[in-house]
Amino acid sequence: MAREDYEVVIGLEVHAELATKTKIFCSCPTSFGAAPNTHICPICTAMPGTLPVLNEKVVEYAVRAGLATDCTISQDSKNDRKNYFYPDLPKAYQISQYDKPLCEHGKIEIDSSTGRKTIGITRIHIEEDAGKLNHDEFGRGSLVDLNRAGVPLIEIVSEPDLRSSEEVDLYLRKLKSILEYIEVSDCKMQEGSLRADVNVSIRKKGAKEYGTRTEMKNMNSFRSITRAIEYEIDRQVDVIDNGGVVEQETLRWDEVSGKTFSMRDKEDAQDYRYFPDPDLVAIKLSDEYIENIKKSLPELPESRKQRYLTEYHLSEKDANIITSSKYLSDLFEEASKICNNPKAVNNWIISDISRILNETEMEPVAIPFDSKQLAKLVMLIDKGTISSSIAKKVLVEMFEHPRDPEDIIDEKGWVQISDEGAIRDVVSKVLENNSQSVADYKAGKEKALGYLVGQAMKETRGKANPQMLNKMFKEELK
Numbered sequence: 001m002a003r004e005d006y007e008v009v010i011g012l013e014v015h016a017e018l019a020t021k022t023k024i025f026c027s028c029p030t031s032f033g034a035a036p037n038t039h040i041c042p043i044c045t046a047m048p049g050t051l052p053v054l055n056e057k058v059v060e061y062a063v064r065a066g067l068a069t070d071c072t073i074s075q076d077s078k079n080d081r082k083n084y085f086y087p088d089l090p091k092a093y094q095i096s097q098y099d100k101p102l103c104e105h106g107k108i109e110i111d112s113s114t115g116r117k118t119i120g121i122t123r124i125h126i127e128e129d130a131g132k133l134n135h136d137e138f139g140r141g142s143l144v145d146l147n148r149a150g151v152p153l154i155e156i157v158s159e160p161d162l163r164s165s166e167e168v169d170l171y172l173r174k175l176k177s178i179l180e181y182i183e184v185s186d187c188k189m190q191e192g193s194l195r196a197d198v199n200v201s202i203r204k205k206g207a208k209e210y211g212t213r214t215e216m217k218n219m220n221s222f223r224s225i226t227r228a229i230e231y232e233i234d235r236q237v238d239v240i241d242n243g244g245v246v247e248q249e250t251l252r253w254d255e256v257s258g259k260t261f262s263m264r265d266k267e268d269a270q271d272y273r274y275f276p277d278p279d280l281v282a283i284k285l286s287d288e289y290i291e292n293i294k295k296s297l298p299e300l301p302e303s304r305k306q307r308y309l310t311e312y313h314l315s316e317k318d319a320n321i322i323t324s325s326k327y328l329s330d331l332f333e334e335a336s337k338i339c340n341n342p343k344a345v346n347n348w349i350i351s352d353i354s355r356i357l358n359e360t361e362m363e364p365v366a367i368p369f370d371s372k373q374l375a376k377l378v379m380l381i382d383k384g385t386i387s388s389s390i391a392k393k394v395l396v397e398m399f400e401h402p403r404d405p406e407d408i409i410d411e412k413g414w415v416q417i418s419d420e421g422a423i424r425d426v427v428s429k430v431l432e433n434n435s436q437s438v439a440d441y442k443a444g445k446e447k448a449l450g451y452l453v454g455q456a457m458k459e460t461r462g463k464a465n466p467q468m469l470n471k472m473f474k475e476e477l478k
């Protein structure tokens with residue numbers, strides 16, 4: 001059978017590191033990139049006799065995430081021990097949540113090429129991150145860095161509602177933007193702050209039962225996730241078409257070869273022997289506590305998007321792009337207020353700014369200029385100080401050597417020529433040197449005008465005011 005005869009079923013377990021200042025059960029800092037084993041203490045290194053104390057912020061952030069994804073918040077929750085042995089886990093168990101997670105039964109809406117779709121959130125629970133093994137490049141052994149041990153995580157488990165790599169991509173982007181908006185995680189995927197375990201299975205179209213799934217753990221790039229899913233679907237179709245059965249197992253995606261490999265540990269064989277952590281008390285939340293968190297939530301991407309459609313008349317597509325990042329969305333609103341030209345700000349963000357972000361693989365938060373500077377750029381065009389083609393060069397400069405657009409224009413001598421005399425001189429010169437185009441225009445070839453304007457732009461290295469050029473050429477050619 002062909003791939004089209006199968007339906008793809010995908011569910012995601014997403015881990016997000018919380019942006020709390022301190023770890024989940026001790027007061028060590030959570031910041032990324034410190035020298036190995038400098039953010040540790042007896043608690044997060046599991047010294048005998050130490051006791052964990054739950055960081056209240058962790059509960060608050062998880063509840064924020066739950067409310068922002070329409071979950072029911074459990075008022076009676078607890079921490080459990082998940083037992084397994086691995087050298088980066090000093091206690092030999094991870095404190096997580098088993099049968100009483102903080103949040104359950106939520107949902108996230110995505111807009112795919114086939115329309116709007118609701119993806120169920122099974123649960124969101126809190127847990128601690130493990131440390132990190134650094135494998136010695138000479139093969140002499142591995143060194144453990146426990147800075148990350150005890151960094152708080154939320155795990156967001158989706159229902160197996162996703163049906164394609166496209167839907168997975170949209171779901172993850174939506175989830176990432178929600179977590180950014182509510183400021184519970186920095187979601188820096190390259191630093192591992194947001195990573196997904198991707199569960200994939202296939203079944204014959206129309207079948208009632210799900211097929212057996214495989215799981216690709218700790219994926220932290222959108223591109224790899226899409227590639228890995230596409231590869232895995234093809235692999236499973238192949239296995240079944242050749243009379244085989246898909247085995248439930250954990251796979252490793254290899255970015256270089258573009259293939260998945262078995263990690264030879266059968267998921268089913270894992271017995272975590274969960275039990276309630278006796279060192280921690282139950283988590284009881286009052287109505288008032290949950291209500292207060294609800295009140296403190298900012299406007300979420302979905303609501304902003306709707307507002308952009310009605311208030312600013314953006315297209316659905318543009319509104320989606322802009323609200324996908326809180327940073328872009330703030331940049332849009334603030335700059336629009338300052339320059340009073342939301343249409344222009346929208347165009348800059350959708351076209352040139354997005355293109356530069358893509359080319360340089362830069363996250364919106366890393367944009368080196370602020371809303372005031374973007375607004376100034378728009379106002380400089382509106383006032384006729386620079387042409388839009390010069391403005392594009394100014395924007396590139398604002399990315400490369402961030403400073404005020406006015407300063408860039410001054411330094412580079414890019415001010416637009418709007419002086420009537422100067423424009424007239426250029427027009428005369430161009431007319432003199434291009435008699436053929438002049439004749440063409442007079443013979444009715446409108447296109448020749450564009451050519452002449454282009455020549456004048458070239459002559460002034462893009463600095464002549466294009467509206468004035470147009471007008472003056474027309475006058476001269478009458």
Ligand code: ADP
Binds near residue numbers: 013161
């Ligand atoms: P665990 O991986 O801890 O055993 P679950 O069995 O609850 O947990 O499933 C984890 C994830 O796998 C969830 O996101 C769920 O939606 C997804 N999932 C479960 N069954 C399938 C399936 N047959 N195909 C694809 N995804 C699945």
Ligand code: MG
Binds near residue numbers: 013197215
């Ligand atoms: Mg799993």
Ligand code: ZN
Binds near residue numbers: 027044
């Ligand atoms: Zn510690």
